Every structure is written in C-alpha cells, then in structure tokens.
Amino acid sequence: MKPKPRLLIILNRLSIGGPAVNTLALAASxxxxxxxxxxxxxPLPHEVxxxxxxxxxxxFQVRIIPDFTRHVLLGKDIKAYREIKSxxxxxxxxxxxxxxxxxxxxxxxAAYRMKVPLIIHTFHGHVFSNYFSPHISRFIVWLEQRMAxxxxxxxxxxxxxxxxxxxxxxxASAEKIWLAPLGLxxxxxxxxxxxxxxxxxxxxxxxxxxxxxxxxxxxxxPVKNHRxxxxxxxxxIKKNTASCLYRFFLVGDGPERKWLIDxxxxxxxxxxxxxxxxxxxxIHFLLWRTDIPVIxxxxxxxxxxxLNEGTPVSIMEALAAGKPVIATPVGGIPQLLKDSEGGVAAxxxxxxxxxxxSLAKNPAIRSEMGAKGAxxxxxxxxxxxxxLALKNKIEAFLKE
Numbered sequence: 001m002k003p004k005p006r007l008l009i010i011l012n013r014l015s016i017g018g019p020a021v022n023t024l025a026l027a028a029s030x031x032x033x034x035x036x037x038x039x040x041x042x043p044l045p046h047e048v049x050x051x052x053x054x055x056x057x058x059x060f061q062v063r064i065i066p067d068f069t070r071h072v073l074l075g076k077d078i079k080a081y082r083e084i085k086s087x088x089x090x091x092x093x094x095x096x097x098x099x100x101x102x103x104x105x106x107x108x109x110a111a112y113r114m115k116v117p118l119i120i121h122t123f124h125g126h127v128f129s130n131y132f133s134p135h136i137s138r139f140i141v142w143l144e145q146r147m148a149x150x151x152x153x154x155x156x157x158x159x160x161x162x163x164x165x166x167x168x169x170x171x172a173s174a175e176k177i178w179l180a181p182l183g184l185x186x187x188x189x190x191x192x193x194x195x196x197x198x199x200x201x202x203x204x205x206x207x208x209x210x211x212x213x214x215x216x217x218x219x220x221x222p223v224k225n226h227r228x229x230x231x232x233x234x235x236x237i238k239k240n241t242a243s244c245l246y247r248f249f250l251v252g253d254g255p256e257r258k259w260l261i262d263x264x265x266x267x268x269x270x271x272x273x274x275x276x277x278x279x280x281x282x283i284h285f286l287l288w289r290t291d292i293p294v295i296x297x298x299x300x301x302x303x304x305x306x307l308n309e310g311t312p313v314s315i316m317e318a319l320a321a322g323k324p325v326i327a328t329p330v331g332g333i334p335q336l337l338k339d340s341e342g343g344v345a346a347x348x349x350x351x352x353x354x355x356x357x358s359l360a361k362n363p364a365i366r367s368e369m370g371a372k373g374a375x376x377x378x379x380x381x382x383x384x385x386x387x388l389a390l391k392n393k394i395e396a397f398l399k400e
Contacts, residue, residue, distance in 0.1 A: 003035070004033060004034050004035045005033075005034050005035070005094045005095065005394075005398060006034065006035045006036075006037070006091060006092060006093040006094055006095070007030065007034040007035065007036045007037075007093060007094070007095045007096075007097060007394075008036075008037050008039065008087070008088065008091055008093035008095065008096045008097070008111075008116075009023060009027055009036060009037070009038045009039070009060075009097050009098075009099070010038075010039050010040070010084065010096065010097070010098045010099065010103040010106075010107035011023050011038060011039070011040040011041075011099050011100065011103060012040065012041060012068075012070060012099065012100035012101070012102055012103055013040055013041040013042060013043050013044065013047070013068070013070060014040040014041070014042070014043065014049060014050050014054075014062070014064065015043035015044065015047040015048060015049060015050055016043075016047065016048050016049075016050050016288055016290070017047075017050075017218075017219065017313075018124070018312060018313030018314065019099055019100060019124045019313075020040075020050050020053070021050065021053055021313060022124075022182050022183070022313060023038070023099050024038070024050065024053050024054065024057040025053075025057055025183075025185045025188070025383050026183075026383070026386065026387055026390070027057065027059075027060045028057035028058060028059050028060065029185075029383055029384070029386075029387035030387050030390065030391060031058075031059030031060050032059070033391050033395075034095070034391075034394075036059070036060035036061065037060065037061045037062075037063060037087070037091050037093070038060055038061065038062050038063070039062075039063050039064075039065060039068075039084065039087060039107075040062070040063075040064060040065070040068065041064070041065055041066070041067075041068030041069055041070070041080075041102075042064060042066060042068075044070060046219075046220075046253050046254045046255060046257075047219070047253070047254075047288070048253075048288040048290075052290045056188060063087065065080050065083050065084070067079040067080040067083065068080040068083075068102070068103075068106075069102075070102060077102075077106065080106055081106045081109070081110055084106055084107055084110040085110045085113065085114060088110055088111060088114040088116065089114065093111075093116060094116070094117050094118060094398060095116070095117070095118045095119075095120065095394055095398070096108070096110075096111035096116045096118070096119050096120070097120040097121070097122070098111075098119075098120070098121045098122070099121075099122050099124060100124065101126075101127055101140075104121045104144075104147065105143065105147060108121055108147055108150060108151055109147070109150070112150040117398065118152050118153070118394065118397050118398060119150065119151050119152050119153075120151070120152065120153045120154075120155065120394075121147070121151050121153075121154050121155070122154075122155040122157065123154065123155065123156050123157065123161050123165060123310070124157055124182075124310045124311075125161070125308065125309055125310030125331060126144075126161065126164070126165075126169075126310075127140060127308075128140060128141055128164075128169055129308060141169050141171070144169070144171050145169075145170065145171055145172075148171050148172035148176065151172070151176070152176075152397060153176065153178060153393065153397065154171070154172055154176055154177045154178065155177075155178050155180050155390075156177055156178070156179050156180070157180065157181060157182050157310050157311050157332065158179075158181060158310065158311045158331065158332025158335060158336070159179065159332065159335050160331055160332045160334075160335060161310060161331070161332065162177060162179045165177050178393065180386065180389055180390065180393075181311070181380070181381060181386065182311050182313065182316065182381065182386060183381055183382045183383035183384065183385055183386030183387070184313070184316045184317065184320055184377055184381050184382065184383060185383040186320060186377070186378060186382065186383075189293045189317070189320060189321070192291075192293040192294075193293050193294065193297060196291060196293070196294055200294065200297070200298055201213075201294050201295050201297065201298025201299070202298045204298075205247065205249075205284065207247060207298070208245075210242070210243055210244060210245055211245045211246070211247050212244060212245070212246050212247070212300045212301065212356075212360040213247050213249065213298060213299040213300050213301075214233070214236075214246060214247070214248050214249070214299065214300065214301045214302075214303050214356060215248070215249040215250075215251060215295065215299045215301075215302055215303070216229045216248075216249070216250050216251065216252075216302070216303055216304060216305065217251040217252060217292065217295070217302070217304075217314035217317075217318075218251075218252050218304075218306070218312070218314055219252050219253070219254040220250065220252055220253055220254030220255070220256040220257045220260065221254045221255065221256050222256060222307075223306060223307050223308050224252075224254075224256075224305070224306050224307075225305045225306055225307045225328070226250060226256060226260055226305065227256075227259070227260065227263070228305040228328070228348075228349060228352070229248075229250070229303060229305045230248075230260060230263060230264065230283070231349050232303065232305070232349050232352045232353050232356065233246070233248040233282070233283060234267060234269060235349065235353045236353055236356055236357060236360075237269070237282050239357060240282075244360055244361060245282075246282060246356075246360070247282055247283075247284070248282060248283045248284065248303075249284045249286055249295070249299070250283070250284070250285050250286060251286045251287075251288075251289055251292070251295060252286075252287070252288060253285075253287045253288050257285065260285075261285070264283060269282070269283060270282065270283070271283040271284065271285060272284045272285065273285050273287070274286065274287055292314075292317060293317070293321070296317050296318055296320075296321035296323060297321050299318075299323055300323065300359075300360070300366060301323065301324055301325070301326060301356060301359055301360070301366070302314065302315065302318035302323055302324070302325045302326070302327075302343075303325075303326050303327070303352065303356060304325060304326070304327035304328065304333070305327070305328050305352070306327075306328055306330055306331075306333075307328070307330060308330055308331065309330050309331030309332070309333055310331050310332060311331065311332040311333075311336060312327075312331075312333065315327060315333065315336065315337075315343075316336075316377060316381055318373070319336075319340055319342045319343070319370075319373030319374060319376065319377045320373070320374055320377040320378070321370075321374070322367075322370035322371060322373065322374040323366075323370050323373070324342060324343050324344075324359055324365075324366050324369035324370050324373065325337060325342060325343030325344075325373070326343055326344050326345075326346055326352060326355045326356055326359070327343060327344075327345055327346075328345070328346070328347055328352075329345040329346075329347055333345060339376065339380075340372060340373045340376035340377070341369065341372040341373070341376070342369050342370065342372050342373020342374075342376060343369060343373065344359075
C-alpha cells in the first residue's frame with residue numbers, strides 16, 4: 001500500500017478560538033489522505049487550551065512547542081525556529097501548511113531551508129492595520145512580501161482578504177493567492193446539542209420570553225472592540241420596555257476585561273461574572289466556555305463589533321444556529337452577511353443600536369434572517385467542501 005503524503009501543520013497556539021477549531025477540524029478531515037503532524041504553541045495566560053476539541057478531532061499527531069509564543073521574543077523565536085527545523089528533519093513532510101503570522105514566518109522559513117516540496121500559508125486575517133503603528137505595519141507588509149517569494153500557495157479565506165493581498169498590499173501575484181472559504185463542521189454542532197441538551201442556555205440564565213439575549217463571542221482584546229459592544233448595550237438597556245428587555249453576554253476572556261468592568265462600574269451598570277449572581281444585572285461576563293453550540297442555540301442575536309477580522313468563526317456558528325448577526329463592516333463580514341442574508345452590517349454605536357432594536361422588535365424578521373443564514377452555511381460553508389478543495393489542490397501540486 002502506497003504511504004500517505006506527510007503534512008506538517010503549524011498553528012500559532014492551541015487555544016479556544018476560530019483559527020484553532022477550523023485548523024483542528026480540517027486536520028481531522030484530511031487525515032484519511034495525509035499523515036499529519038500538527039505543531040502549535042501553548043495558549044496565552046488568559047486563554048484556555050483547546051483540549052476538548054482534541055478529544056473530538058483525531059487522526060493526527062500533536063506536538064507542542066513551549067517557546068512558540070504570539071509575541072516577538074527573539075530568544076524564544078530562535079529556539080522555536082530551531083525546533084521546527086528539527087521536526088521537519090525528523091518528520092520529512094512533503095507539505096508544510098502554516099496558519100497565522102508567527103507560524104507563517106518561522107514555519108515557512110524553516111520549510112524553505114529544509115527544502116520542503118510544497119509550502120502553503122493561510123491568511124485567516126492579517127495584522128496590516130489596527131494592530132501596530134504605521135511603521136511596524138509597513139515592515140510587516142514588506143516581510144510578508146518577502147515570505148511570499150518562498151511560498152508555493154497562499155490561501156485567502158474570503159474575498160476581502162484576497163483582494164487586499166493582491167491589490168492593496170501586493171503580497172503576491174493573483175496566480176499564487178487562492179480564495180478558499182472556511183468551512184464549519186455542522187455534524188459536530190448537531191451532535192453536541194444532542195448530547196448537551198439537558199439544561200439550555202436560556203434556562204441557565206433564567207431568560208424570559210420578553211428578554212432578548214444578545215451575545216459577543218471572542219477574546220477580550222482591543223481589536224475585538226468590546227468597548228463598542230458595551231456602549232451599544234448601555235444605549236439599548238436605556239430603551240428597555242416591559243415587552244422587550246435586553247440581556248447581554250460576553251463569551252471569552254482577555255486583558256481587556258479589567259477595562260470593560262471598570263467602565264461598567266463607572267457608569268453604574270450592574271454585571272455578573274461566573275459564580276457571582278446579580279438579579280439586577282443586564283450584562284454577563286461568561287469568560288471562556290466550551291459549549292458554544294448551546295449558547296448559540298439560546299441567544300437571539302449575535303453582536304460582533306471588531307475593528308479587524310478575517311471571517312469570524314463565531315459569526316458562521318451563529319448563522320449555522322439560525323441566529324441573525326449584526327456586525328461591524330470589517331474583513332469578510334459584509335460579504336458574508338450579504339451573501340447569506342443572515343444579518344446586518346452597521347459601523348457605529350448609533351447604527352448598531354438601531355439594528356439591534358429593529359430585530360428585537362421583529363421576531364419574524366429574526367426568524368427569516370436566521371433561516372437564510374443556516375441554509376447558506378449548510379450549502380456553501382461546509383468543512384467537507386473546504387477539506388476536499390484543499391486535498392485536491394495539494395495533490396495537484398505534488399504531481400507537478
């Protein structure tokens with residue numbers, strides 16, 4: 001029997017989040033066709049390891065590199081680079097596929113130096129804006145342009161990133177950059193709900209029929225702009241009526257949590273944290289949760305307020321659960337909401353507030369949007385389609 005080609009996947013860190021869950025699901029889906037080793041760093045201090053996904057997604061090996069960190073730390077980066085080279089030397093992959101900025105630099109350079117036949121890099125988003133100073137951003141663009149020269153295939157997960165990489169930042173030619181949308185493992189979400197349906201999200205928080213549950217899912221970091229989420233929430237809470245009460249949920253954690261809590265305390269707004277109930281609270285910090293399918297099934301609206309995005313998996317999850325999305329028009333979000341007809345893009349506090357209020361008062365429209373979003377994800381954003389397209393692309397390259 002002919003041995004399967006060896007695929008080395010390099011991921012920034014193995015923590016709860018969109019890129020990690022998609023990469024793990026993709027690795028499992030590709031494991032019938034490739035012998036796979038996935039390499040990643042540890043989660044950041046405020047993050048939670050994605051161990052529950054590793055129990056579900058199997059068929060590949062996993063190796064953690066402790067020196068592989070998100071931040072630029074020269075000493076650790078050199079050690080991580082050397083370890084990646086050593087892994088490539090031992091594993092002898094025909095393909096190295098990197099995900100994220102740090103893996104894209106260290107992993108691709110190591111693969112190039114070790115003469116790996118096929119080097120692939122996926123842009124789940126980019127850090128060319130809203131992350132660093134203009135000077136640093138220009139350097140990152142220059143560096144990515146250089147790295148593109150040693151990369152055989154660059155993957156953009158949505159049309160916006162595809163356009164920006166080619167036309168705005170000129171990372172590489174159109175021939176080298178492939179548009180390949182993310183896919184969602186719908187079977188996992190359906191099975192999870194079957195196995196965890198004893199206590200629903202609405203029961204857990206004693207949500208009444210006249211209460212509209214609005215959630216944000218993601219790391220509490222500045223680029224996710226939860227400050228805008230809270231400002232919008234406060235405006236909507238002021239508009240509470242007996243027939244329409246708002247409850248807001250922040251799922252995730254991070255260094256921004258302290259600022260957000262201080263902001264609410266200064267405003268005199270009641271909130272809760274896990275283990276600390278407050279019957280008067282309309283805002284709830286849930287921190288990290290692994291039961292995202294349960295949460296999505298219980299909310300009414302997903303409100304996403306990021307400054308910079310690729311294609312947020314949380315939005316795909318909300319659409320798949322039949323829930324409408326209101327989001328800032330960044331990254332691939334406007335195109336996704338337009339194509340799916342599952343939500344509304346709104347750029348500022350006033351328009352976000354108006355959009356949430358409109359949907360809150362119109363359950364029929366919420367239901368219609370949710371149904372359209374769910375159908376779109378099922379028909380166009382499946383994990384099977386994503387993995388099959390990548391498998392065929394890799395096999396075509398290796399035959400050349």
